[in-house]
Amino acid sequence: CASSTTGGVARRIAAHYHYHGSGSDEWITDEPGVYANHGSFGSTSDTSCSPRYGCPSLPLMATLSRPAFLFTFVRSPAARCLSKFYHFHASRKGTTPTDIMKIEALNASSCHDSVYHYMTADDSITPRSLVRSVYSFVGVVELYDQSLVVLASLLGVPLGSVLYLASKNSSAGGSDGQGTTFVPHVELSDESDAVQRFATGDDFRMQNSRDFTLHDEAVRYLGERFDADREVLQGRATEFAALLDRSR
Numbered sequence: 508c509a510s511s512t513t514g515g516v517a518r519r520i521a522a523h524y525h526y527h528g529s530g531s532d533e534w535i536t537d538e539p540g541v542y543a544n545h546g547s548f549g550s551t552s553d554t555s556c557s558p559r560y561g562c563p564s565l566p567l568m569a570t571l572s573r574p575a576f577l578f579t580f581v582r583s584p585a586a587r588c589l590s591k592f593y594h595f596h597a598s599r600k601g602t603t604p605t606d607i608m609k610i611e612a613l614n615a616s617s618c619h620d621s622v623y624h625y626m627t628a629d630d631s632i633t634p635r636s637l638v639r640s641v642y643s644f645v646g647v648v649e650l651y652d653q654s655l656v657v658l659a660s661l662l663g664v665p666l667g668s669v670l671y672l673a674s675k676n677s678s679a680g681g682s683d684g685q686g687t688t689f690v691p692h693v694e695l696s697d698e699s700d701a702v703q704r705f706a707t708g709d710d711f712r713m714q715n716s717r718d719f720t721l722h723d724e725a726v727r728y729l730g731e732r733f734d735a736d737r738e739v740l741q742g743r744a745t746e747f748a749a750l751l752d753r754s755r
Contacts, residue, residue: 517543
């Protein structure tokens, strides 16, 4: 979720401190280093796999000798599924974004708890544990700026290190520089009644029960971290907003 933009943030932090790998797609070969890429956390246990297609796996994580900081972002399940449909089908494949197609995308098995399965291959791990134990930090796309302020605080880095420009803002149209013109992704509240009914219905919630819990837990934990040092972090949030305005 927001993976390209967040990968850019990770690389920016790494570049600020001259860590290895800030300009590479490969797994960490020198430490301290960074790996910021699209790939599920535990989809494979084969250490010979390409990190770009399904790693880092647990064995690869185990090869690191220095302490690791593992973070990612989550998004509300319906918004995440629809964003995937608009990006890969409506924009890249030219599929007409009809209500039927959107509901089919929401109902597809590839949408069911997909973020939970992306974050772990062990079904015994609870969403709460992923947020509070397995990952060092789980941010929330809907609270992106607040998440980055907390992330900077946890890492002890200046706010300038987590400045960002959205990598692919498909909700605003435009293109990706590779010939793809994005079909604007509208908010769920602006979708048709039929799409909204399915996205808020019992079937969709059951199909994505772990993703809903994961998102709720991430929001809750982010709030707890922010409240623990609210006076300082609120000031940093104001400062960060000003820095973002200046950088755009």
